[in-house]
Amino acid sequence: MTAAYAILFYAATLILIIGLVVKIRQYAMTPAPLKIPTTPAPTTKQGVVLRMAREVLLFQSLFRANKWIWLFGWMFHVALVLVLARHLRYFTEPVWNWVVLIQPFGIYAAFAFVVGLVALWIRRIAVERIRYITGPSDHLMLLILLGIAGSGLGMKYVAKTDIVAVKAFILGLLYFDWQPLPADPAVLIHLGLVALLMIVFPFSKLLHAPGVFFSPTRNQVDNPREIRYAPDATSNAAPGE
Amino acid sequence: MDDFTLPGLKEPVEIPKIDQGAMAHSQPFSAAPDHQIALGFPGELVDDWHDKAIAKFGEILDSQRALKVYMDACVKCGACTDKCHYFLGTGDPKNMPVARQDLMRKIFRRYFTWAGKWLPWLVGAKDLTRDVLDEWYSYFHQCSQCRRCSVYCPYGIDTAEFSMAAREIMDHIGMGQKYCNEIIGKVHDIGNNLGLPEKALGATLEDLEEDLEDETGIAVRLPLNEKGADILLITPSADFFAEPHVDGLMGYAKVFHQAGVSWTLSSKASEAANFAMFIGSHDQMGKIAERIRDAAMELGVKRIIVGECGHAWRVAYNFWDTLVGPFDFLDPNYPIPQHICEFTYDLIQKGELTFDKSANDHITPTFHDSCNVSRASRMGDMPGGQFKIPRDIIKACCNNFVDMADDTIHENTFCCGGGGGLLTDDLLELRAKGASPRMGAYDQVVKDHGVTHLVAICAICKTQFSKIMPMYGFAMDDIVGVHQLVSNALILDGQETNEENNGETVDE
Numbered sequence: 001m002t003a004a005y006a007i008l009f010y011a012a013t014l015i016l017i018i019g020l021v022v023k024i025r026q027y028a029m030t031p032a033p034l035k036i037p038t039t040p041a042p043t044t045k046q047g048v049v050l051r052m053a054r055e056v057l058l059f060q061s062l063f064r065a066n067k068w069i070w071l072f073g074w075m076f077h078v079a080l081v082l083v084l085a086r087h088l089r090y091f092t093e094p095v096w097n098w099v100v101l102i103q104p105f106g107i108y109a110a111f112a113f114v115v116g117l118v119a120l121w122i123r124r125i126a127v128e129r130i131r132y133i134t135g136p137s138d139h140l141m142l143l144i145l146l147g148i149a150g151s152g153l154g155m156k157y158v159a160k161t162d163i164v165a166v167k168a169f170i171l172g173l174l175y176f177d178w179q180p181l182p183a184d185p186a187v188l189i190h191l192g193l194v195a196l197l198m199i200v201f202p203f204s205k206l207l208h209a210p211g212v213f214f215s216p217t218r219n220q221v222d223n224p225r226e227i228r229y230a231p232d233a234t235s236n237a238a239p240g241e
Numbered sequence: 242m243d244d245f246t247l248p249g250l251k252e253p254v255e256i257p258k259i260d261q262g263a264m265a266h267s268q269p270f271s272a273a274p275d276h277q278i279a280l281g282f283p284g285e286l287v288d289d290w291h292d293k294a295i296a297k298f299g300e301i302l303d304s305q306r307a308l309k310v311y312m313d314a315c316v317k318c319g320a321c322t323d324k325c326h327y328f329l330g331t332g333d334p335k336n337m338p339v340a341r342q343d344l345m346r347k348i349f350r351r352y353f354t355w356a357g358k359w360l361p362w363l364v365g366a367k368d369l370t371r372d373v374l375d376e377w378y379s380y381f382h383q384c385s386q387c388r389r390c391s392v393y394c395p396y397g398i399d400t401a402e403f404s405m406a407a408r409e410i411m412d413h414i415g416m417g418q419k420y421c422n423e424i425i426g427k428v429h430d431i432g433n434n435l436g437l438p439e440k441a442l443g444a445t446l447e448d449l450e451e452d453l454e455d456e457t458g459i460a461v462r463l464p465l466n467e468k469g470a471d472i473l474l475i476t477p478s479a480d481f482f483a484e485p486h487v488d489g490l491m492g493y494a495k496v497f498h499q500a501g502v503s504w505t506l507s508s509k510a511s512e513a514a515n516f517a518m519f520i521g522s523h524d525q526m527g528k529i530a531e532r533i534r535d536a537a538m539e540l541g542v543k544r545i546i547v548g549e550c551g552h553a554w555r556v557a558y559n560f561w562d563t564l565v566g567p568f569d570f571l572d573p574n575y576p577i578p579q580h581i582c583e584f585t586y587d588l589i590q591k592g593e594l595t596f597d598k599s600a601n602d603h604i605t606p607t608f609h610d611s612c613n614v615s616r617a618s619r620m621g622d623m624p625g626g627q628f629k630i631p632r633d634i635i636k637a638c639c640n641n642f643v644d645m646a647d648d649t650i651h652e653n654t655f656c657c658g659g660g661g662g663l664l665t666d667d668l669l670e671l672r673a674k675g676a677s678p679r680m681g682a683y684d685q686v687v688k689d690h691g692v693t694h695l696v697a698i699c700a701i702c703k704t705q706f707s708k709i710m711p712m713y714g715f716a717m718d719d720i721v722g723v724h725q726l727v728s729n730a731l732i733l734d735g736q737e738t739n740e741e742n743n744g745e746t747v748d749e
Contacts, residue, residue, distance in 0.1 A: 034563055036559070039617060073395075136364075214310045225576050
């Protein structure tokens, strides 16, 4: 089991990284032939950085669109960041100070994570318009995320696992010195789903994460009259795909 | 024309119940083979349309980052689902922006992604069949490329990019749309969308000069092809004779006259509109823009000013310089290009225009932000100048001004329902229904604040509303242009301002 999970995680990491590199390279190499910022748009590069920051950190456009989707979506994403930060303690020895400090917040965040996801799923089923645009992969994504959260909380509150051994396993992966993985179902489900999520990332809608930074309607400066927009002809080179 | 029932006047953003297939029957007339071939497209659907379409699709994906990113990025959050005026007006779920995009995305997934190749059922990937193609023809001609959805999308996904690409693909396999492609042909052959030849244009302008002299007692000129003029005015051809457009043209002429600048129109470039944007053809868009640059060079002008036209301003402001620039032969001390509203606004700021506001006292106007001006371009040197400048002009020449509800103006504005190459009678039902959010918002200010007129700075909006407003119980001349109001109130130097005559000359 240890070997299977070790290999799974190495493979998942490789797929995630290579997949993202390939995708980001495609986005970057594909030319943006015309200026198409959604206006009013910033007229300076600094302005664009701020606009992008508001989009990525606060979900500004989503807030304007729909307060409920914003509330649950933002809650889920912030919780995700906190939970991930909390999990850094399994990757570091000694554990960094700030990671120690945020441990309790990571726990609250896990509940917010679940509440946000469940609320989004309810919307998907209950709101006619969103039900119409929802496909099997959208449900599957929610299932994976909730499975990860459920198994994680299960380990914390229901069937405690040997967390010290889990940490040893993870550090072993990092230092190529494999340590046995506790064969608790909750651990296996948790880690298995995380690996699955990493694998599907570069092939799924999770690409919205790198994608938003390459969105011309959001990242272009509104200055066509001030500076002639002449995208570099060399960027037309085929990216190889 | 088929019979249809209008949604009626209601809250502008009231979300309808889903009505599957409600607009599946809506399709524009197909382009005739001649019109297709003239633009370098196949005359009719080619035999190997499937492979050709996929090849063209791939070509666009590799040359346009927006589409490439937007195909992947959508998370189906639903933020856009209640933002499209065509969805709000028809209830057809395929008019929800994400669903419209998915008509293309499902093909993208099938042919260009690993998941769609191996797990089509999971990710909603579909083969490109004749039925899918027909659905494209129907629903990508139910998008006015107004970009309202892109304002609200957390990733800025712009459905206009999808509909432009879809139309480009369809053109390349012989499935063009009559209205757009016929018009683009006319621009190439004659110089403008309406097919108005030089002689007729000259005669029209002379008639308008007479009208202006009758009205003001002053010889206000509308020069054509005058070499050595400082300013070339590029304006939509509807301004030459359609109502209410022509009143705006007379307004521009008066402003130029009062400013004391020399200006001219061009018969070669007697059209600001560039319908190539609607069909997603950068190639055609460049050709149409090129003739404006040529005309400016031949006439030796120093500045180019663009008249009241929404998408033309997007093309001029954002695309001209990239497609056919640089315009380094023009005077760099002025914006290249400049919007007529910017020109008039500057004069107002400098105190060079005198208005008799009472001439517009019979009007309580509200302003309809045109989508391509609001969400796809700018005026002035500040973001949002495109909202402030036209309103300030209206306020400078009218005593009464009322804005519509916040979620229906500025970048939240609703399309008139006729933009994006849909301003044709074979799409009348769609146009009428798509106008319902704007009509609802207008109705509110009519009832609450006694608004009498809707003001626009777009030829398409003006034509659309003069046709559609009567269907909603308003008068066809309740739609006016900004420079029409300017024209009503502007007092020219030396103009007789006999108080008895004030305000009566311009009443219809």
